[in-house]
Amino acid sequence: MMNLFSIFDPISSIFNLPLNWISSIIGLLMLPQIYWYIMPRMNMIFLSVSKKIHYEMKVLMGNKKNYGSTLILFSLFMFIFFNNLLGLFPYIFTSSSHLTFTLTMALPLWLSFIMFGWIKNTNHMFAHLVPQNTPPILMPFMVMIETISNMIRALTLSVRLTANMIAGHLLMTLLSSLGMTINSSYIMFLLFIQIMLLILESAVAIIQSYVFMILSTLYYSEVN
Template identity: 75%
Template sequence: MMMNLFSIFDPTSKLFNLSLNWTSSFLGLIFLPQIFWYIMPRSSMILFNIMEKFHYELKSLLGNNNTKGSTLMFLSLFILIFFNNFLGLFPYIFTSTSHLSMSLTMAFPLWLSFMLFGWLKNTNHMFAHLVPQNTPSILMPFMVLIETVSNLIRAMTLSVRLTANMIAGHLLMTLLSSMGIYTPTPYIMILLIIQIILLMLESAVAIIQSYVFMVLSTLYYSEVN
């Protein structure tokens, strides 16, 4: 029995007294062997075409800061988040990206490495970045404060944005599905149509949020380099 609404985001699935919740994060590995087929399957061709488009887009975002292999890290992040978001839409599969422990684990090391690299290697650039160009002298102390706070909360905003968007859609779908018991029979079809529309929107959110996480991480990297 569901004790509260948020219990759907922390199910208790155990085997030999070991939690099986987080094993859902590795379900995406079942798609990897398709890459090694003699004739590439259509799903892998679509994935490779998408990755190629994103690779050129990230190169344009990085500009002169682009180095060999720099886009691979952000593309890997996109694939990881996308698979976890999308698999979480299937029944009885734990949505790991709806937990801060997952999203913050990805965002915080990225933010910390960018900050350390920027302040150790490009100190003058980081100080100059605290005050935007053509800022009036009277506003400079406030701009330094605002930019400092903005830099400090970037890891939290990255992770909370992903987690909150995944939780919101799942909560709405759970609320509507729980109404099915009390809904009169003539309105069941309307409820099903609404659920299907929400599922399509959640599929779009799964792609958009992974794309946003990738692009923002790339922009943060380009700012400190």
């Protein structure tokens, strides 16, 4: 040591690589692993959306303990949403615009609700056929109307989703076919309309999956 202060600057090296500053990194290695964990932004958005949807479904279902029900319906929402969204990309089959796809989800869901309601809550299902304060003369008609409305719920769920997806895609296809026939001066205007329709269809993809989930939640709350 040339002087007293040289002890604060030792010369350490391996293969001529200076190692003096590694001592400042050693302390960082002692931190717990959770300190380095930062949730990705997509995960944060997904978790915040799922918490809000779970809370909304619990409000619709009431204060009853429905373990797993919100998880199943939220998974259904995400499945329909991603299928709707993928259908907006070129050369990708839009499965949600076919009744085979929508009926496969709506029919078993509706059938399980109906079976659960009539087996577990028979009196409640009979009482639900006649709304409160209905005049006695109208009770037979109300029973018929409520029965028909309950029977066609699976069909209305599936047709609503299919019709909305077909309508938007059909309009975009018809407008895009005009690109080869109209004057080149109108191409930019047509492109602008197509972009606006694409944004609208993106919103429809979210809204229709949300409507499917909310209506399924309401049907579940009616039989429980």
